[in-house]
Amino acid sequence: MTMTVTQLAVAAAVFVLGAAIAVGAMLLLRKKDDNQGRVLAYRDTYEPLFADLWSDEMHRRLAALFVAQRTAQTVADARGLGAVLISFVRRRLAAENGAPYEDVRLALTILASAPVRRAQTEGGQTVDLSGIDFRGAVLSGVNLAGFRLAQCVFDRCRLAGAKLTGADLSGASMMGADLHRADLRRADLSEADVTDADFTAASVGSAVFTNTNISGAILSEAGGLLQEQLDVAFGDSGTAVPARLRFVPGRSQRLRRE
Numbered sequence: 001m002t003m004t005v006t007q008l009a010v011a012a013a014v015f016v017l018g019a020a021i022a023v024g025a026m027l028l029l030r031k032k033d034d035n036q037g038r039v040l041a042y043r044d045t046y047e048p049l050f051a052d053l054w055s056d057e058m059h060r061r062l063a064a065l066f067v068a069q070r071t072a073q074t075v076a077d078a079r080g081l082g083a084v085l086i087s088f089v090r091r092r093l094a095a096e097n098g099a100p101y102e103d104v105r106l107a108l109t110i111l112a113s114a115p116v117r118r119a120q121t122e123g124g125q126t127v128d129l130s131g132i133d134f135r136g137a138v139l140s141g142v143n144l145a146g147f148r149l150a151q152c153v154f155d156r157c158r159l160a161g162a163k164l165t166g167a168d169l170s171g172a173s174m175m176g177a178d179l180h181r182a183d184l185r186r187a188d189l190s191e192a193d194v195t196d197a198d199f200t201a202a203s204v205g206s207a208v209f210t211n212t213n214i215s216g217a218i219l220s221e222a223g224g225l226l227q228e229q230l231d232v233a234f235g236d237s238g239t240a241v242p243a244r245l246r247f248v249p250g251r252s253q254r255l256r257r258e
Helices: 005-030 035-053 058-074 079-095 102-111 114-122 227-231
Strands: none
Touching (some): 035 079, 058 079, 058 102, 058 114, 079 102, 079 114, 102 114
8 A cells, every 4th residue: 555745744753752752752661760860851752752752744743642641651751741732732723723723633532541540640730722713613522521621712613522521611602502312411511601502312300500592502412411400501592402491581580699
């Protein structure tokens, strides 16, 4: 099979950086009792990786992320890697909107991996992506469970099948978002705006809807939706809810938190 120039470049970058990771891992093992040596080995190993993450070329960013994905499985302390990837997602989306999102999706996948999650938890941290503008991004099937996504913008995002279980989406804007089959159980949607979002076949059991704007939202086939959730939300006559539940449209005043 003939490889394209881009594929060859990615393969070469993965090979070279993979070798650097292997050497760095050996250095870390040999010097695990020497803190200064570990710091120097970590720096020398990851400098090429970090440099390519900020490249203007997609294939270089992807190559760096492929190596990072393997690194997350072999390096005991992935906390530093998690911080770098969070910074990458923030800068990437601040710089470009409406572009391909393969690198962003891969970075999110690595952040959701067990080693990175464990490192963040042991450090008393969560994966904090709050305030990022994901507007229009294609993120179908991504795993954002438990992430802090407060005040994020997901307007017109494709989040079909996304895992948002337990995610903090408080104050987020999800206007017109495609949430088909998304898992939003126990997610915090308080103060969020889900106007015209499609929740068809989505799971919303135990999700928090306090002061959530559900105007025009399609909730008629949302799984696990309870009357109590609708009672603390507000919307308009375009809000579609299951026939077994009731919703009074037109309430524009948000509830006051006690």
